[in-house]
Amino acid sequence: MGAQRGKDLLLKLDFEQDGTFNTVAGIRSRKLTFNAETVDITNSDSAGRWRELLDGAGVRRASVSGSGLFKDASSDASVRELFFDGAIRTWQIVIPDFGTVSGPFQLTSVEYAGEHDGEVTYDLALESAGAIAFEAA
Template structure:
């Protein structure tokens, strides 16, 4: 089992079925969760609750150094302004991809007095998250 560092995991924005790497990206978090359905009944063993998985959801949060000429950032800017969803994926060094359609829920730029201009983006999954194993 090989270990990897996060610096080799990159976020891409799809444009006409090709991925454009999000330049300047520093951190990314893929969050996945499921609602729980209480399945406890009078014949449940002991006093332990039982539960089942319900609806699932996923999201990606990322941030980085703002690069004004970045094509992928431009795609996000256009989609946000036009209230359109975007297809995003995170690719691991092995080629494994976590991919799906997203809604941009937060799209911030920070302009500090004495540091780099940075962005932060929150993308809420719209539908299923696809996981495709690498080669």
């Protein structure tokens, strides 16, 4: 994957759970992180006392964070509703020339901020809540 414009990475939400994804907001900064926990099986017989890990046993998760401006009042209301309901919805993260990551996520954090001479901005965080799919571009 060559250099890409950061603004082309999109965060989309299927709020109605009908397979229709809509871009949530004007996201200025965003990040997608994949993590895998490990299961340590090191014991007194481990060669050279090196740590050993159990293949395929750790918990995997994806985290998404972003900040920017809400596209409109309905996008803001949808995100707020998801947070207060603790609802899990299907989200898509579109990464140009790489692919699309999609799956169930829970909105775990929403922060609003604003300066007296500027616009109101938000920061949000999502955590995976089930199996994540990847479709290459």
